[in-house]
Amino acid sequence: MVLAASLASVAAAIPCSRVSIGGVPRAVAEHDEDALTLAFAAALPLVDELGARPRALVVTSLSRPLEEGGLAQTLAECLGIAGDDLHIEEHTGTTAAGGAALVSAMALATSGLAPVLVVLTDCHRTIDGVRTGDGAVAAIVESGEGLLGKLELLGSHVQALSDVWRPMGAVDATAGDRSLTSFAEDYGVVPLGGQDRILAGTTSKPLPGIGSIGSGEVLLRPLLQLAKHSADPVDFGTRAGGLSYMFRLTPTDRAARAASVVAATAAAGVVATDLPRSAATPVRSYDSLARAWRDRASVLRLEGFRDVATGEILYPATDRGFETTRKPYTIARRGCVFACTTDHIFDEAPIEMVIAEMDDGAHFYAQVTPGAVVGIGDPVELVLRRLYVTDKGLPRYFWKLRPTTESMVELGGESCR
Amino acid sequence: MPISNEVAIIGTGVTPFGVHHDWSLTDLVGQAARAALDDAGLAPDQIEAAWLGVAEPTLTGLEGDSADPVVEALGRPGMPASRVSNYCITGMESVRHAAMAIASGEFDYVVAVGAEKMRDVLPKESLVAKTKLQTDPIFAKGRTAPGQFALRASRYLHEYGYSPETLAQVSVKNHRHAMANPDAHFRKEVTVEEVLAAPRIAEPLGLLDCTPTTDGAAAAVLTSRKRAESSGKPYAVIRGVGLATMAGYHQIHFRQWNDHLGFAATREASSRAYRQAGIESPLEEIDVLELHDCFTIAELLAYEDLGLVNPGEGGKLLETGETTHGGRLPTNVSGGLQACGHPVGATGARMVAEITRQVLGQAGERQVIGARTGVAHTLGGPGVHSCVFVVGSGA
Numbered sequence: 001m002v003l004a005a006s007l008a009s010v011a012a013a014i015p016c017s018r019v020s021i022g023g024v025p026r027a028v029a030e031h032d033e034d035a036l037t038l039a040f041a042a043a044l045p046l047v048d049e050l051g052a053r054p055r056a057l058v059v060t061s062l063s064r065p066l067e068e069g070g071l072a073q074t075l076a077e078c079l080g081i082a083g084d085d086l087h088i089e090e091h092t093g094t095t096a097a098g099g100a101a102l103v104s105a106m107a108l109a110t111s112g113l114a115p116v117l118v119v120l121t122d123c124h125r126t127i128d129g130v131r132t133g134d135g136a137v138a139a140i141v142e143s144g145e146g147l148l149g150k151l152e153l154l155g156s157h158v159q160a161l162s163d164v165w166r167p168m169g170a171v172d173a174t175a176g177d178r179s180l181t182s183f184a185e186d187y188g189v190v191p192l193g194g195q196d197r198i199l200a201g202t203t204s205k206p207l208p209g210i211g212s213i214g215s216g217e218v219l220l221r222p223l224l225q226l227a228k229h230s231a232d233p234v235d236f237g238t239r240a241g242g243l244s245y246m247f248r249l250t251p252t253d254r255a256a257r258a259a260s261v262v263a264a265t266a267a268a269g270v271v272a273t274d275l276p277r278s279a280a281t282p283v284r285s286y287d288s289l290a291r292a293w294r295d296r297a298s299v300l301r302l303e304g305f306r307d308v309a310t311g312e313i314l315y316p317a318t319d320r321g322f323e324t325t326r327k328p329y330t331i332a333r334r335g336c337v338f339a340c341t342t343d344h345i346f347d348e349a350p351i352e353m354v355i356a357e358m359d360d361g362a363h364f365y366a367q368v369t370p371g372a373v374v375g376i377g378d379p380v381e382l383v384l385r386r387l388y389v390t391d392k393g394l395p396r397y398f399w400k401l402r403p404t405t406e407s408m409v410e411l412g413g414e415s416c417r
Numbered sequence: 418m419p420i421s422n423e424v425a426i427i428g429t430g431v432t433p434f435g436v437h438h439d440w441s442l443t444d445l446v447g448q449a450a451r452a453a454l455d456d457a458g459l460a461p462d463q464i465e466a467a468w469l470g471v472a473e474p475t476l477t478g479l480e481g482d483s484a485d486p487v488v489e490a491l492g493r494p495g496m497p498a499s500r501v502s503n504y505c506i507t508g509m510e511s512v513r514h515a516a517m518a519i520a521s522g523e524f525d526y527v528v529a530v531g532a533e534k535m536r537d538v539l540p541k542e543s544l545v546a547k548t549k550l551q552t553d554p555i556f557a558k559g560r561t562a563p564g565q566f567a568l569r570a571s572r573y574l575h576e577y578g579y580s581p582e583t584l585a586q587v588s589v590k591n592h593r594h595a596m597a598n599p600d601a602h603f604r605k606e607v608t609v610e611e612v613l614a615a616p617r618i619a620e621p622l623g624l625l626d627c628t629p630t631t632d633g634a635a636a637a638v639l640t641s642r643k644r645a646e647s648s649g650k651p652y653a654v655i656r657g658v659g660l661a662t663m664a665g666y667h668q669i670h671f672r673q674w675n676d677h678l679g680f681a682a683t684r685e686a687s688s689r690a691y692r693q694a695g696i697e698s699p700l701e702e703i704d705v706l707e708l709h710d711c712f713t714i715a716e717l718l719a720y721e722d723l724g725l726v727n728p729g730e731g732g733k734l735l736e737t738g739e740t741t742h743g744g745r746l747p748t749n750v751s752g753g754l755q756a757c758g759h760p761v762g763a764t765g766a767r768m769v770a771e772i773t774r775q776v777l778g779q780a781g782e783r784q785v786i787g788a789r790t791g792v793a794h795t796l797g798g799p800g801v802h803s804c805v806f807v808v809g810s811g812a
Binding site: 287288366367 | 567569571575616618621665667
């Protein structure tokens with residue numbers, strides 16, 4: 001029996017900066033971004049569009065902020081989808097885990113746990129000390145007919161022990177490390193229209209202008225292909241560490257538009273000469289895991305309260321004892337700069353601070369994203385960023401304000417400053 | 418009985434403000450308290466209770482985390498003493514708490530002291546470090562004191578069309594005033610050009626738009642008006658006192674009612690104090706004013722929040738010279754926080770002492786001739802608190 005599900009929606013978060021590393025332009029995230037913030041940026045528009053909580057969340061990353069995991073849990077909190085009835089999986093290991101996550105999402109969707117949010121994300125990943133490229137891809141997988149197309153698992157395979165994981169760029173392939181182009185033949189897959197299969201793996205070439213973004217490549221590569229050839233079914237797969245997965249996407253008419261948005265997001269890079277680095281003095285902050293947990297609603301989900309009588313939005317939340325007069329409220333993510341300053345007190349570089357008036361009237365006080373400059377009246381949007389990592393290794397996330405341009409609004413997804 | 422018109426200030430003491438590596442916090446407390454007692458003509462054993470305002474005891478190894486330095490400095494074991502802390506209004510809070518104790522009838526003579534020892538460390542290791550190490554782990558990242566007031570400045574300049582030159586004139590005025598105050602941290606005139614050319618701290622504020630980091634202490638001895646009258650000595654009377662607290666330190670930046678063109682706490686506190694004092698037209702009825710000019714923008718906003726002029730007219734009031742010594746309402750004739758410095762726990766007590774001396778005609782070279790009614794105003798945090806005292810001559 002063939003495992004088949006449907007693809008309902010897709011989105012990508014590809015960092016803006018393009019830095020040439022090893023002669024290849026690669027998308028590199030800012031110092032305050034990580035696999036979680038990219039995952040959130042990719043997944044948020046899908047969750048917003050879904051209008052309901054997904055039944056399952058499947059996350060893959062080779063570069064989780066916390067070594068012992070916790071990415072999926074924090075992502076669920078940020079997206080406001082956490083709960084006892086949400087099935088969560090977290091995959092890692094090699095880039096092939098992206099394929100495993102897709103298989104799992106398809107299986108969950110067809111077994112009744114649809115819709116499934118699958119998020120494939122990597123950031124600050126290196127091979128032999130070299131940054132490979134950063135990015136995240138998210139998709140909603142459902143059962144039955146999907147808006148974007150039918151997704152089939154053509155096969156999965158574990159190779160013999162003679163296989164090796166070959167570092168990026170290595171040329172001394174050992175016996176048994178079969179090329180990706182021969183990989184599809186293992187399954188006896190008949191080529192469709194003579195097209196090459198789109199394969200992501202340790203030996204695949206970096207994506208032009210983006211680099212190798214890790215686990216998200218298994219979805220990003222066919223989407224970029226779909227943006228060019230909208231009507232054709234696409235065979236795609238991934239292979240690493242001896243594990244391999246092969247899929248076929250048979251697109252609908254709407255798939256090309258979605259794929260073109262992803263392609264535009266991926267292409268919207270800005271060439272930079274240096275790797276982004278932290279502009280601010282590292283902090284040794286007041287640090288409490290208990291407090292991080294207690295504050296997660298207001299910090300990670302932007303939840304405050306709205307006074308029933310006056311309509312005033314109260315954020316950060318101070319709700320204890322006001323249950324009858326204040327109702328939970330999530331503040332708007334877009335607004336305009338109301339007041340701003342460039343603060344020079346921090347040693348290494350100035351920090352831009354802003355008070356923004358959001359579209360719903362809420363006020364928000366936050367840093368501006370690295371490198372951005374804003375003035376009073378400029379449109380801005382909230383983006384999740386990592387403020388710092390505590391001495392105990394706990395990443396603390398909060399929101400920063402990033403200039404919003406009209407083109408970004410049109411794209412409707414993750415955008416560049 | 419109420420505080421208003423029933424509580425008297427009969428003695429004040431202020432240490433020199435500056436960098437005092439040879440004085441501890443307790444030394445500073447003792448100097449100010451003993452000077453105030455001398456001024457009142459009282460011995461330490463006549464003081465029945467004390468309040469000490471210290472905002473940042475973590476800068477001094479927790480010396481000042483309670484009021485024990487007053488007891489130690491005055492040699493009064495057993496005396497009830499309490500510490501108060503309320504951000505930058507802390508010093509004024511010590512006076513307010515002492516006044517409440519007199520008004521309650523519990524004590525006859527009390528002393529209020531405000532003190533801060535900020536320069537055992539470098540300025541960047543002082544309150545700036547607190548921004549990085551001791552504050553809210555999320556909401557405060559990137560927050561600094563000048564940064565928060567700079568946000569107000571950016572909005573004020575944008576809304577009303579003023580330029581940084583107007584802000585600079587506050588610094589020029591107050592530094593000039595400080596030339597007549599031997600206790601000020603900086604006694605050196607500055608020009609508009611120098612203020613504008615100073616290193617940038619938080620746009621549009623530069624170094625000379627900001628109060629320095631300073632050590633200092635101030636004290637006041639309080640009793641009832643009736644007891645002061647019967648002594649036959651000069652005294653001042655608290656005609657009104659208002660305190661307002663608006664929101665949490667971080668929450669206040671997120672509040673929709675916050676127009677960032679002033680401080681609602683000042684409006685509330687001054688309204689209460691004026692009502693008690695019967696003041697209806699502040700610009701006409703106040704003779705001398707000490708206000709919280711921690712940053713130059715704060716003085717312009719305070720003009721408006723204290724009801725001297727309408728919103729947007731603070732800059733014009735300054736530019737007309739009305740608030741310069743010799744003008745219609747001399748403001749910060751001590752040099753203000755701009756030149757005196759801002760030992761956080763001491764400032765409010767210093768202001769009350771300054772206004773008391775002014776209404777008693779004891780302010781020396783900087784005396785505002787004929788001053789009978791004065792106002793002292795402090796602002797705490799990013800406008801979370803404000804406290805306003807109206808002090809009049811008791812004679």
